[in-house]
Structure formats: C-alpha cells, structure tokens
Amino acid sequence: MGAFIGLTASYLALVFGCLFFLYAVKYYASTILALSTLGRGRGAEGDPRASAGDGGRDEPFVSIHLPFYNEVNVARRVIKACLSLDYGNYEVIVVDDSRDETIGVLKEAGWRRPSPAVKFVHRRDRSGFKGGALSNAVRYMDPRAEFVVVFDADFIPPPDILRRFVSHFREHDPSYAGSDSLPNYDIGGELRGKPVAAVQGYQLHHLNKSENWVTRGVRAEFSGSYMVERVATERYGGMKMISGSVFMLRADALRRLGWGMSITEDWELTLRLYLEGYRVVYTPLIQAPAEIPTTIRALAKQRMRWAEGHTYAVKRYFQKVLGSANLTAREKLEFLYFSPYYFQPLFLLVGSLFWLVAEVNHRYPAFWSPTFGWSLALSNLLALPLMGLAGIFLEGDLRADYSGVLSFVAIGYIIAPFQAYAAMKGLLEPEEGTWVRTLKTGSITDRVLRLKLRGIVDWVRLRRGLPRFGFGAFVKTVVHPFPVRHVLMTTSMVLMTLPILTALSSLGFGIVGGGLIG
C-alpha cells in the first residue's frame, strides 16, 4: 500500500512539479533578463526625458478617468492629486457608483475650477461594474481627448505623470515618433506597423507596505511582477497586460472598442486590443503609489475576482487569439503562458505536497532520482521568492524590505486554493460572477512618490538601442563586480538549469552524474 501511495504521489509530483517548472523557468529567465536590463548604471530618480517637458506647448488633451465605488477613505486624496498635475491640457472625470459618504465628497464646492475641468458622473446602479463605469467616462469625455489615463481610487499620481506618459507614447508609437521608434527587441521587425494602444506604468504598492506581514508580502510580489517579469516581457516582445490602473490608452482606440463588462475589464480590453492589431508597452519609469490590501481575506477576495475574470476571458478569447493574424508568435506564446496563470500556485502547492509524500515513502519511478526530486522542488520553491528579491533589489530597497519575500511565499500558499477555485469557476461557469470590491483604508505607512530605480539610465539607453541585448551584454552584466546582482543572476541560472541537468543525469545521459551533482 505504501509503495502504491509513494509511487502515485511521485508521478503526481512530477506532473504538477513540471507544470510549475515551466513557470519557474520563465521567472528565472525573467530575473536574469531584468537584472541584465536594469541596474548597471548608477541609481537615478525618474526618467530624464520627462524632466525637460515641453513647457505646456504641444500637449495633447488627456482625459483622466477615476472609477469610484465607496471610496470615502481615499476619494479626496486622489482627486486632489489629479488636480495638481504638472500638465496644462486635461480633464478629470470621476465615475462613481458609491452608496456611502463618497457622494458628499463629490459634491464639495472645492472641486469646481475652470482648469482642469472636473466632471462627476454618478450612477444609481453598478451595471457592468468598473467596465460599465468607465464606459460612462468615455461617453462624457471631451471630444478633444487624444489619450485616456485611468487611476484607481487608492492611487496618488505624481505631478509629472501625464508628461511621462505622453513622452513614452511618443517614443514608442510610430505615428507619434517617426520611423526609428521601434524597440530594439523587435528582432525580425514583427512589431513594425503595430500601433501602441496603451502604455502601462508601475503600480507602486508601497503606501502601507510596512503595515503588517500581508502588505510586506504583497509589496514583494508586486516588485517581482513589475520590476522583473514585466520588464523582461517588454524586452522580449511578449504580450503585456493592461492592469486596471496607471495606464494611458489612445482615446480613438477606446472610443472604437469601448470597455467590456467583464469583472476583469482590463484583461478583456487587452485581448481585444491585441486582436485589433495594437500592442501594449510597459515601463517601470512611470509610477504611481497605491495602497495594499491589509488582510488575507481582502487579498483572497481580490485575487479570486482576478482569477475568475481572467480565466473566463481566456476561455472566451482563446481560439480567436491563437488564430489571429494580428498577434506575433511571441505574443501568442505569452498568451498561452497567461492562460492557466491562476492555477500555477496550485501546481506548486500540490506538486510540493505529493513530492513530500513520495519522499516519506521512498518510492519513485525508475527514472526518478532523489537528487532530481529535490532539485525540482528547490527550483520551483525558490523561483518566485528570487524574482521578488531581484525586484526589491532593483528598486534599491533590499536591506529594508527583503523579509517581505517570506510573507510573499506564505501568502502564495494560503491563497492558492482560493485562486484555483475561482479560476476553475471562470473556466466552467457559463457566466462570470460578481465584482467584489477591495476596501481601501487610506492608510499610509510609507510616504513614497517615486522609487530610486537602479540603472534607469541604462533602461532608457536600451530602449534607444544602446547596447543591444545579447550574449555580450549578458556577459558584461554577469561579470559586473556588484555582488548582489551577481549572486542573484548566478543563483537564477543554477536553479533554472539544475532540474534539467539532474533529470538528464537520472535518465542516464551522464552529463553531471558523479560530477557537479554527485
């Protein structure tokens, strides 16, 4: 009986472990790529291109959309921030579905000013949830608007954010920047002629990062996602998501396509934009601080909504995306990676549990060696924490915030079953569920307006084509004397290749047998 349990567990561990390992490989590769992309120069604050500005001349009209639902704790803060932007040609539209005292904030006379114009649009119902509210904003936005920027209520946009967005758009979109604007990762010219629909900035979840272990963990998670994973995706030209807040969209595309009514309206719009032949670009240079859910319960609810809506949209658009001629091979590959995205913590959790059972029973398939099992488990377990560490390192906060990585791992395990359940719902149910809001408290424990990112100057240089990414750049980075980066990159490389080498060894290829692995 013990042998049967052990053997079954080892096979299941192998299946789930290998499934997660596909993600782990991407995380390690992203870590190496991001560390080689960012971080070779001296720390710099912000994007040097935006500081010059254009003195208010030649500023396209921007419409800022703020979707509210019971935001009394943060409403005043975000409206004030949006009215204090260093930009001359914009409006602010608050689309409100509130049932609480937020209404009183909107009716305050202090918001009435000639410039920028502020419009409040209150609905008596929540039809279409955030997508429905944002559709209303599109309906009532000034026809002069060339761009739309969306912020959730808990964000505090810094004064220069619109200038940065416009500057970035102009640099990346051929229709704004001329023929030399294609990114240097466009090997083979696949992206030529693909207009930019949106620029996604960095959602800096830092405002209450020191509040408790949950906020520290989520802060580490976001660092991994925004400083490592998305930076790498931008480098190799994969599909990038619009992520609900801190993004600028071309108004003409939005008018034509409109917002969907999904509970993950951002992901749905991303897919529709790509199907229309647009692309999304990401930059860590544009940042807006925001707060973090403070309890596991709030976090689980938020992630369950994401998981359900995301998977539902994948199911709905799967064939269209894979069959579309408007997406590049790399974008489709990235979509495939995104498809079971919210099942991956479950792969890790179940794979690790079955591996433990197999280890206790000492029963494995013939091709399985204990070294392979341990190396696969180790590689899988450390992929996300290492990516989080690299993200925090690139933000220059490693000493202060490294402990958040442990919370991040714990949170991953705790919410994995909830996420997987919600993702399964999205996959199987004929209709999406309802929108569950994430309560914003307005709490600020860490006042931060912008990160001092490491090597921003190098990111800009890379965007402009100097130096190009390649083996030479990688070697230059690896041999760079800075020890933390060196350690992180080497560790990523070792952990990424270890299971592959030990598997080959187990299969009798003898590559490392008796040598490196022993």
Add this chain to the structure above:
Amino acid sequence: MGRYYSTQGSDLYIWVTGEDELIDLNVFPSGLNIFEADSAWRSSQRIAISEGVGGEALGVAEMILRYADYGAVEADRDSLEDYFVKGDERLIRVVVPVVPLRRAQRRPAASVRTSSPLPTS
C-alpha cells in the same frame, strides 16, 4: 453671465454661464433624491444634471432654484449635454424663455431672450 435651469421630462438641468458660480448641490435636501446615491446625476463646474427626478421633488427643486435667482429656460437638451461634455457655453441653444409671472412682476428672472446661442455676459 446667467443662472438657468430647464426640465426635460423628468430630467433637471441646472447651469451657469460667464462668471456665475453653480449652486451648491448640498442645498437640495437629501429627501428629494436629486443629487444623492439613489439617483443618476452628473455635475461639472458649470452644469449639473439629475435624471429621473420625481414630480414633487422637481417642484421643490424649482422653488429652491428660483429662490437662488435661477431662471427657467426651455433649452435644447442635446446642447445642454454638449455643454456638460465640452464646457463651451456658446453651444447652448435656448428654444423659449420661460419667465414665471410672479417673478417677472418683481424683476426679470434672467437676461434670457429667444436667441441662439445664449448670451454669455
């Protein structure tokens, strides 16, 4: 300059032109449900719009507006919607001015004439 309101079915439009400031929306009692959570409404610096206002509430709102020197005007709905979206008062097209009798006896309600576009100062 001018302060005006117009009812279009059960929808209430309140707007100002020139240097005038829009009425504080808090002056409408919450019981009227005109600019509250349970009503659909919009506002900007220059115009406030409430949709589906009940008949009785509309009467009370008109009284409040007249008391605040707002003049009743029959205006083109689309032009008022344009005013909300674009903020350009030259877009407002007045169809017929409505001058309440009692108010007219005291003094003209508003400097509105049958004209298009609405005079702004």
